Amino acid sequence: MEEFKYEELVEATESFSPSRLVGKGSHGCVYKGVLGDDRVIAVKTLSLALRALHDNSKLHNETRILSSLADPDNSSSSLSDHVIKLLGTSQDPSHNEVLVIEFMPNGSLHDLLHPPANGAPPPTWPARLRIALQVARALQSLHGRKPFIVHRDIKSANILFDSEWNAKLADFGLAVMDSDDRLDSPAGTIGYLDPNYTCPSKLSRKNDVFSFGVVLLEIMSGRKAMDVSKQTASIVDWAISLLEGQRAMDICDPRISLPSAVPFRHMVHLAGRCVAADEGSRPSVSEIVMEMERVLPHHRVRVPAWLSPWRSLALLKRWRKHARRCNTSTLVKPGAQKGEIQGDMLSGKV
Structure with missing residues (x-):
């Protein structure tokens, strides 16, 4: 260093x-x-x-x-x-x-999901899947090491994008290692903080799983974790009510269209398990990654028909190279120059 x-x-x-x-x-x-x-x-x-x-x-x-x-x-x-x-x-x-x-030039997931009025269009469904999987893999690397690390502040504002629009988990100021003395008071951000984390002895990897579930709901719905302008301010309370009422599709962000209801239902029910009141019912991050990867076959990357054959081939080659590196080949959009990556990701040309 x-x-x-x-x-x-x-x-x-x-x-x-x-x-x-x-x-x-x-x-x-x-x-x-x-x-x-x-x-x-x-x-x-x-x-x-x-x-x-x-x-x-x-x-x-x-x-x-x-x-x-x-x-x-x-x-x-x-x-x-x-x-x-x-x-x-x-x-x-x-x-x-x-x-x-x-340096992360493309801002945060919070900025991407909640742009100002008349801002950039929201990310597409394949882009959201890709982001969710990348964040889950980041968390998996923390929870899978020895001693394991609990981030304690998983939220959309702490997920940043590099020049290729890869998501990266940031801000480790509150993170703790399993080997640390458990003396710190519970910490995190309201709306993302596990309600079961009430004292130092309650610290566990499942606290991060809860926070990740909130982020996943935020990605799927486009709704903020806490929004006092809504009748139900908490995204968790709002989503759980819809899931219990068999209205999972009502969680979908109305700004985007879905290619299929099956993978969306799969993802929101996974998010529901992450934010379960009973910690024992929450999946591990490794289970989350496996569940997400099961969704991947539902999505195939398409080269837009309006591209010339030569440009289509060039972009497809670039995409394959990028996909091998990220290991998210069924979610990644064919690459392009920086401005084109941003524009295509946000405009729906995925």
Whole structure:
């Protein structure tokens, strides 16, 4: 892991200019930076609130967790392609931790699912399946290692997209390892937080499964996890009521069309199992990945008929190469240039 000079990061971010700010949360602020060798990076600094409290614990913890995932000396460490990569660290003049992570140019899943009025069209059904599977695989890599890691803050705002629209799980400030002392109070985001996680002893991988189930419902419905403008604010309460009333199709995002009701029902019922009140009824993440992969045969990638034969062949070759890398060949759209990938993904040409 590289140790960056703080002055180098100041220059890369134009002195942490507001114009370079790409993300902001309770734990930190993220800036886009361009290094002297033209590498584009993201620089995460302590939030103003935590800076005032002199609390560097969240960024320090994130460094610890991400470093352990990438540790080549740990045989159980296998960094998923769908977990954000830590490139290095630095310290500001007050000795606060500064993280340098890979830059994710295409925003978050929350932004994608909930664009402003007259914004970009919503992602298509195949694109949503692909995203859900990639997030599940990221979580599988955390839960499957020794010691396992519980993220504790799985939500759509913490799922980011790289230049190829691959989903990556980010923000490990609240994450804990199984080997850690279980002294931390329950933490997470309202709407995604497992209601059974009421004290430190209740921490388990099933807490993440619940949060993933909320994200899956959000992906399928296009509805926010918590929306006080709705009669039923909680997406979980709303969806469970529909599932119990045999109205699973009413969960479908009305902005998109489905190629088949079968895989959609399969996915929403899987989400329902993830958010079950009884922790014992929730599947493991490995089971979730297997269930999702069973849905894949229902979807075949089609090359749009309006493309010329030459361009169709070129895109298909690019798609096959990309699909082999992501291992999601039945969900991935034929690749194109960056702007075309974004436009096709959002416009339904999948």
